[in-house]
Amino acid sequence: MPSSAIIHAAVFTAGAVLGGGIAAVVSSRTKPSSVASTSPVPPSNSLGAPVIGLNSTGRTEVSRELTVASSLPLALKYGNPGPVSDVLVRKAYVAGYDRRLRHPAWTAEHLTRSSVSKPAGESGGDRQNSKFIEDESLPSPFRARLQDYFRSGYDRGHMVPAADAKSSQEAMNETFLLSNIAPQVGDGFNRHYWAYLEDWCRRLTGSFQDVYIFTVPLYLPKQEADGKWRVTHEVIGSPPNVSVPTHFAKVVLTTKPVSPSTPDILELSTGAFVLPNAIIRDDAPLESFVVPVEAVERAAGLTLFSDEVKSASKHICQSTKCQVIVRRFDDAQKQSRKAITAPK
Ligand SMILES: *[C@@H]1O[C@H](CO)[C@@H](O)[C@H](O)[C@H]1NC(C)=O
Ligand SMILES: *[C@@H]1O[C@H](CO)[C@@H](O)[C@H](O)[C@H]1NC(C)=O
Ligand SMILES: *[C@@H]1O[C@H](CO)[C@@H](O)[C@H](O)[C@H]1NC(C)=O
Numbered sequence: 380m381p382s383s384a385i386i387h388a389a390v391f392t393a394g395a396v397l398g399g400g401i402a403a404v405v406s407s408r409t410k411p412s413s414v415a416s417t418s419p420v421p422p423s424n425s426l427g428a429p430v431i432g433l434n435s436t437g438r439t440e441v442s443r444e445l446t447v448a449s450s451l452p453l454a455l456k457y458g459n460p461g462p463v464s465d466v467l468v469r470k471a472y473v474a475g476y477d478r479r480l481r482h483p484a485w486t487a488e489h490l491t492r493s494s495v496s497k498p499a500g501e502s503g504g505d506r507q508n509s510k511f512i513e514d515e516s517l518p519s520p521f522r523a524r525l526q527d528y529f530r531s532g533y534d535r536g537h538m539v540p541a542a543d544a545k546s547s548q549e550a551m552n553e554t555f556l557l558s559n560i561a562p563q564v565g566d567g568f569n570r571h572y573w574a575y576l577e578d579w580c581r582r583l584t585g586s587f588q589d590v591y592i593f594t595v596p597l598y599l600p601k602q603e604a605d606g607k608w609r610v611t612h613e614v615i616g617s618p619p620n621v622s623v624p625t626h627f628a629k630v631v632l633t634t635k636p637v638s639p640s641t642p643d644i645l646e647l648s649t650g651a652f653v654l655p656n657a658i659i660r661d662d663a664p665l666e667s668f669v670v671p672v673e674a675v676e677r678a679a680g681l682t683l684f685s686d687e688v689k690s691a692s693k694h695i696c697q698s699t700k701c702q703v704i705v706r707r708f709d710d711a712q713k714q715s716r717k718a719i720t721a722p723k
Contacts, residue, residue: 465517469553471544476514478521480622482561482596485681486538490590495581497545504551506541514558523557527616533623534570536563538594540577561596562615562623567658575703576629576652579665586699587633587648595679596624597653628653628675630683631695649684650695651675665701669694 451459464484465476471494477484497503513522528535538559544550553559563569583590600608613623630651636642652668653675676683684692695701 465558467514467516467556467558469556469559470550471546471553472539472559474538474559476517476521476558478517480596480624481521481523481527481620482622482624483538483559483594484596485679486559486594488539488543488592488594490543490581490584490592491588492584494546495543495584498547502548503545504541504548506551508548509541509552509555511535511555511557511560512552514556517558523560523621524616525557527620528557528560528562531562531615533562533615534565535560536569536573536627538596540574540581542577543581543592561627562613562621562656563627564656564658567660568654568656571661571705571707572659572663572703573627573654575661575705576654576665578706579701579703580629580631582704583631583633583695583699587635588645589634591632593628593630593683595628595630595675595681595683597626597628597675597678598622599625599653599678601625624656626653626655628670628679630672630675632684632688632692633695633698646698647688647692648695648698649689649692650701653678661705661707665703666696669696669701 461478463478465478467474467476472486472488474486475484476482511525511528513524515522535557537554538561539554541551541554544554563573580590580592598610598612600610602608610625612625615621615623628651631649633648634645637644637646649672651670651672651674652665653670654668672683672689675681
């Protein structure tokens, strides 16, 4: 182990009071310290776990054998708080999860004309066969729970829409993991304008070769009566667990060959849209939500595209019409979906 040092530390405690003395020596020994051998309590099985026991004078001794990467500051010897960015790689998307907010920090997708349609001759994914589920790959204290959304008044809003994952039932099921979900206003947002925007993103696959989409929950400050800027947001669950974003961003990048004779020379287009997590009128123009990609990056603390990509790309609204299709006619179907997505 050339890049790390083995640290033997004995932490002594008397009764319930943590003793002041912590003895630590750095050595290259790999065997647990001798404390273990005098211990009446069998040492725990996992390597490096503390060995707890009473020594001959009746005081509790905890010996720890810790492997600390030499590149880590000593302040992190007993605990490295993170943040841990859980990168969740699924069949139809990748997500970064925010353990504090208990919803994705971002999701990323790659869509093509074939990826958004059901595979020929196969059944593909159907949302009627999917159920919302808690993501057991995340540590339990940081997971969003079904219970947190129950009677919250918010929809379980897909960041990667189920309809973007029709390739298989398994791919679609993965979009129902709560690690792909954030609380969204239902009527007028998740079930309407936000759904129109998702549909517009999918329809880009009709005009472009490849479509890349980032979906980013945001917490934007608002200026209040006293002139100060504050971020206020609800937290749902009892006890409160899952934060309710104030806004959501969709950031798209499309590619298409500049000309059919040069398929390797691609024209890139990018665009970012920021929508409030609130009722949006059907007649609101999509262009009214356009912001610079950098504005989303600054608000989220994320880098979405490199400077090269940003400077080499046209604006998406110059490459295609930035206009949503309003679909109120299938509200009956949305109401049945509401029964699935929005227990109130
Ligand atoms: C037992 O632990 C105490 C510290 O809590 C230490 O001072 C003492 O030397 C230990 N005795 C033996 C025999 O290891
Ligand atoms: C999809 O999810 C449903 C509901 O949880 C489950 O019954 C089904 O087995 C899953 N299908 C696949 C292919 O994972
Ligand atoms: C979150 O939910 C879990 C399970 O319902 C609960 O035990 C926990 O106390 C909740 N709150 C926080 C802040 O983790």
